Amino acid sequence: MPLVAGIDCGSGFTKAIVVAQDSPGSELRILGRGRARSGINVDQAANDALEQALAGNTRSDLNYTAATGFGRYNLSFRDIAITEITTAARGAYFLFPRPGAVLDIGSQTTRAIAVKENGRVNTFKSNDKCAAGSGMFIARAAKYLEVPLEQVGELSLHAAHSHPISSVCAVLAESEIINHVSSGVSVEDILRGIHDSLADRAGALLKRVGLHGELTFIGGVAHQQGMVRALEQRLNVKVNVAEDCEFVCALGAALLGLRRLASRN
DSSP, rough: OOEEEEEEEESSSSEEEEEEEEETTTTOOEEEEEEEEEOOOOOHHHHHHHHHTTOOOOOOSSEEEEEETTTTTGOOSSSSHHHHHHHHHHHHHHHHHEEEEEEEEEEEEEEEEOOOTSEEEEEEEEOSSSGGGSSHOOOOHHTTTTTTTTGGHHHTTOHHHHHOOOSSSHHHHHHHHHHHTTTTTTHHHHHHHHHHHHHHHHHHHHHHHHSOOOOESSSEEEEEEEEHHHHHHHHTTEOOOTTTTHHHHHHHHHHHHHHHHHOOO
């Protein structure tokens, strides 16, 4: 029974997942998941996340390790490095097996991916407007507003009047937030405005790759219900979110790692 690790070396967090499969085509079993904050030492973050994901197994039990994400080429113990575009599509398709579009909002980058019926990438687009279009901007805004990041999604749902952020530059966008606060705009309305603005920018990317049918939303920002609602309302689509949405790229890496391992045997 081969054990394969998928490690997503993201710019904010490193995620690891360990899977097992008795034989090609048999049921996939997820043995464990782990997460660690990324830093300058890619191996250290990956080791910390992997130790959690092994769930009682040891490194020597692993048959293959597939790396993806921003720091994938710096992971010294990888067997293969795979682009996060490919792993996002494969992981999302495994969880929601239908063609469509995938939206991945990470710490530094937002990606829109059109996925074919076989789970492969048709086309993709990434944001090119600095941090104002990524999850890091939400984190910085939450810090300025003195709101715990884990409460942002819920507070956004209670907004009375959204106040969108028009600037595509993170520095200017923060100035807009300061102006909103000075004008007495509520924290809830500001947060909903941020979510609406991110949804509009994501929608522009999705339009370029072709948004037909349902949308699968992955990455840590997908935990924020306010962001999910903004996407549904602004784009008028059904949004699928996996319970462990931040592990989808790691899962896709593990799935592709299993395939590569099987082809070698």
